[in-house]
Amino acid sequence: MNTPAHDLPPVTVIGLGAMGTALAAAFIAAGHPTTVWNRSAAKAAPLVTKGARHAATIEEAVAAGPLVITCLTTYDATREVLQPAATAAALAGRTLVTLNTGTPEGARQLAGWAKAQGARFLGGAIKNVPPAVGKPDTLLYYGGDKAVFDTYEATLRVLGGDTVHLGDEPDLAALYEQAVGGLLLPALLGFFQGAALVTARGRKAATLVRYTTKWLEMIASELPAMADEIDNGDYTRPRATVGIFHQGIANELELEREADIDFSWHLPMHALLEQAIADGHRDHSITALVETLRSPKRRPAGEVNG
CATH class of the missing domain: 3.40.50.720 (NAD(P)-binding Rossmann-like Domain)
Structure with missing residues (x-):
């Protein structure tokens, strides 16, 4: 009523x-x-x-x-x-x-x-x-x-x-x-980077929307399992390891040179992956990055080991 x-x-x-x-x-x-x-x-x-x-x-x-x-x-x-x-x-x-x-x-x-x-x-x-x-x-x-x-x-x-x-x-x-809000700018930057890549090839940013949406839906579907790993502190049954993401750094740097697009916003993430490797998490789930985030080494933003 x-x-x-x-x-x-x-x-x-x-x-x-x-x-x-x-x-x-x-x-x-x-x-x-x-x-x-x-x-x-x-x-x-x-x-x-x-x-x-x-x-x-x-x-x-x-x-x-x-x-x-x-x-x-x-x-x-x-x-x-x-x-x-x-x-x-x-x-x-x-x-x-x-x-x-x-x-x-x-x-x-x-x-x-x-x-x-x-x-x-x-x-x-x-x-x-x-x-x-x-x-x-x-x-x-x-x-x-x-x-x-x-x-x-x-x-x-x-x-x-x-x-x-x-x-x-x-x-x-x-x-x-x-x-929750910490997700917004990195997600948007990811989309803007993709838009810069495809528009440099003469294609419309609008062509990305369908595929980006599906990708975000896939990420959303993985969040419950990731949250469970974090809550239980068990990173030993990975869907994707820290090492796999770390190996992808070389591809990102090559793409940056090829496309002549600024990828420097990735550098702090590269540093985080480097530190997680140093912390012994290479073969652990990517969710183990939570442990590295909990113990920051206070390096300058953008600095990558090695």
Whole structure:
């Protein structure tokens, strides 16, 4: 049974970049009384036409409802923006949900600051792009007091159907954001490198998409087995060894010369493979690189042994 609009909790969204605007629009569409605030007031105008209320000050925005969602660049930026509201004691009794990037330490610090202001805290992360906000398969995860999450789970689920509570520690979303997000740039660089190779031959980058997608699906299918090896610490039954990947370095260097394309972003990976060999992992599964990553030798970036 649908909740009547007048029973839906009011929501405040602070920060109206592309993502913050999408968040506010989703709440408006779902019928939540929505207050918005942004340093540049002009960004609020399109949302006001959809039914949002524009708060003139940050104190007014925070006081407008029990749930305050911030979508700013960093934890430091969030605290800076909210400081006037904290000084006015407007945060007391509110629930603060942050949806920004940053380190686990930053999340812990902001959670402590929010507690000192009398506010409850959930640290969150959105694992998708603004147009995906509100869709059934859009993933958002949160760390913090489970009771707080339970109170607002239905409201938060407006932003994405795949809404997950990771645990009571307030920094878990930041931890997983960094752990999962580390895959993005290397994966994109791999695609961009491939695009540079095929476009240099007069072919379209679009011709890569089908094959790259299949390759990524294969990698995804291997992740459960790889995670099991890492969790068990058993690298002795490899599908592919560290040594096999190490042997591929020569092919990469030859291709770099042949295609006249910059492969230097591979050098830290080459160094990691060299160190894993030195650590005795040549015949172990490639997942044994986790052990080398856990014990960095602090060599300069890009340096390769030998």
